[in-house]
Amino acid sequence: MPAMPSTRYIFGALPWYSVLIVLGICAALLLSSREEKRLHLPKDTVIDLALWVVPMGIAGARLYYVAFAWDTFASNPISVLYLWQGGLAIYGGILGGGLGVFLFSRRRHIRLSVLTDMIVPGLALAQAIGRWGNYFNMEAYGLEVTNPAWQFFPFAVLIPGRNGNVWHMATFFYESLWDFTAFAALWPTRKRMKRPGDATLWYFALYGGGRLMIEGLRLDSLMAGGGSVRISQWLSVLMCLAVPALFAWRALKPANRRQLMGGGVALLFTAVLTQALPRPAGAFYGDHAAWTMQMLLALPALVMLALRPGVRACSRLRTLLSLAALTLEAVLRVMQALSGSSGAEASLMLCAAFTLAAIASAVTFYLDVPAAEAAARPSHL
Numbered sequence: 001m002p003a004m005p006s007t008r009y010i011f012g013a014l015p016w017y018s019v020l021i022v023l024g025i026c027a028a029l030l031l032s033s034r035e036e037k038r039l040h041l042p043k044d045t046v047i048d049l050a051l052w053v054v055p056m057g058i059a060g061a062r063l064y065y066v067a068f069a070w071d072t073f074a075s076n077p078i079s080v081l082y083l084w085q086g087g088l089a090i091y092g093g094i095l096g097g098g099l100g101v102f103l104f105s106r107r108r109h110i111r112l113s114v115l116t117d118m119i120v121p122g123l124a125l126a127q128a129i130g131r132w133g134n135y136f137n138m139e140a141y142g143l144e145v146t147n148p149a150w151q152f153f154p155f156a157v158l159i160p161g162r163n164g165n166v167w168h169m170a171t172f173f174y175e176s177l178w179d180f181t182a183f184a185a186l187w188p189t190r191k192r193m194k195r196p197g198d199a200t201l202w203y204f205a206l207y208g209g210g211r212l213m214i215e216g217l218r219l220d221s222l223m224a225g226g227g228s229v230r231i232s233q234w235l236s237v238l239m240c241l242a243v244p245a246l247f248a249w250r251a252l253k254p255a256n257r258r259q260l261m262g263g264g265v266a267l268l269f270t271a272v273l274t275q276a277l278p279r280p281a282g283a284f285y286g287d288h289a290a291w292t293m294q295m296l297l298a299l300p301a302l303v304m305l306a307l308r309p310g311v312r313a314c315s316r317l318r319t320l321l322s323l324a325a326l327t328l329e330a331v332l333r334v335m336q337a338l339s340g341s342s343g344a345e346a347s348l349m350l351c352a353a354f355t356l357a358a359i360a361s362a363v364t365f366y367l368d369v370p371a372a373e374a375a376a377r378p379s380h381l
Contacts, residue, residue: 060096142169
């Protein structure tokens with residue numbers, strides 16, 4: 001495959017972008033149909049659900065993109081409807097599609113977590129396929145690649161510039177590869193999940209971690225806060241923090257959850273205070289933001305260390321998690337010092353370390369989540 005597509009269209013006026021999105025949706029529906037049978041859901045649940053999720057997901061993806069890139073459409077508002085030209089944000093699709101799943105679950109009286117578990121493996125594969133639409137639209141690329149040794153496809157792509165074609169990071173390919181890896185992790189393990197909703201949480205952790213790293217390399221991110229905040233990175237951070245926190249909640253006995261909440265409030269207050277501390281400017285929107293997120297990640301570890309012996313969280317969990325989270329700050333500082341950079345390189349390392357620590361935290365907590373008891377009723381009710 002060449003570093004620059006020869007055309008945006010598969011034939012005539014039919015764009016590759018639209019075809020690949022449809023192929024991704026079809027792949028997701030096929031896998032979800034297999035899950036429908038395994039979960040003993042009513043026949044045609046997936047087809048009926050798709051009639052809610054697909055249009056709401058596409059609408060959400062477009063509205064999300066337009067909301068944060070209105071300047072692109074202000075001069076020609078009708079172009080909001082030109083979906084084939086690109087401009088679908090996956091987080092908006094997740095929000096819109098998630099709303100569709102919620103409404104469908106209420107209407108059909110099927111547990112929401114069962115429906116989302118049925119969908120997420122196929123969703124990860126659909127994202128891996130759909131990302132290639134960005135290749136044909138020549139969008140979603142990253143920083144300029146100046147080293148000739150890395151100027152090859154698929155590491156980089158050629159993008160037309162003012163003075164000719166320029167090599168840029170193929171961030172769409174990186175994310176496609178990450179999404180396929182998430183699918184490869186979710187599909188074979190879905191039958192061994194302990195409780196309904198676990199596959200969904202693992203999807204959020206895996207996708208959020210990968211998007212956090214890759215988004216920092218892109219040049220066309222949707223921004224907020226006057227152009228200083230990458231929306232997708234902050235949403236990814238929230239997902240990476242929420243998943244281990246939810247697993248920690250499940251791992252604790254009810255009597256100890258009050259301690260977790262009390263310690264959590266104290267550490268959250270500490271994290272907020274760090275915003276006021278004078279610290280040198282650095283990568284990833286400054287050391288203030290990086291330090292705050294590291295404190296939030298360390299939150300469950302510090303609370304676990306404070307809990308008295310005998311709670312459900314075992315010593316292995318407390319030791320591994322606390323070591324991963326409490327040494328994160330030192331590791332990040334060392335990597336920044338070795339890199340000699342406070343730009344994209346250091347930002348990527350900060351994001352990668354945060355992602356690894358968040359996933360490690362989720363794994364260690366998940367090891368101690370008790371399996372759900374066998375239900376007397378069908379699992380989908």
